[in-house]
Amino acid sequence: MARDPIGTNGRESSTMANIAYIRQMLGELRGVAESEGAEMLCYLIEMAYVEAGDVQSGRRALSLGHGQRNKAPGVPI
Structure with a gap:
C-alpha cells in the first residue's frame, strides 16, 4: 500500500488541485x-x-526520498 501522498498539513486540497491541473x-x-x-x-x-x-489516486507518493537523494555538485536543482 502506498504512503499518504500529501500528509495532513493543511495543504492537501491545494496540492491535489495543482496535481489535477x-x-x-x-x-x-x-x-x-x-x-x-x-x-x-x-x-x-x-x-x-x-x-x-x-498521485491523485493515492497509488504513489508525491515524492520518493526527496531529501535523501545525492545532489550533483555545482548543479542547481
Whole structure:
C-alpha cells in the first residue's frame, strides 16, 4: 500500500488541485505532440500523465526520498 501522498498539513486540497491541473495540461500537451508526430514526446508526456494520476489516486507518493537523494555538485536543482 502506498504512503499518504500529501500528509495532513493543511495543504492537501491545494496540492491535489495543482496535481489535477498538471495532469490536465499534460493531456493537452500530449495532443499537441501527437499532432506533430513527436512519438518520443508523446511517450514521455503519457508517462508523466499516468504518474500524476497515480498521485491523485493515492497509488504513489508525491515524492520518493526527496531529501535523501545525492545532489550533483555545482548543479542547481
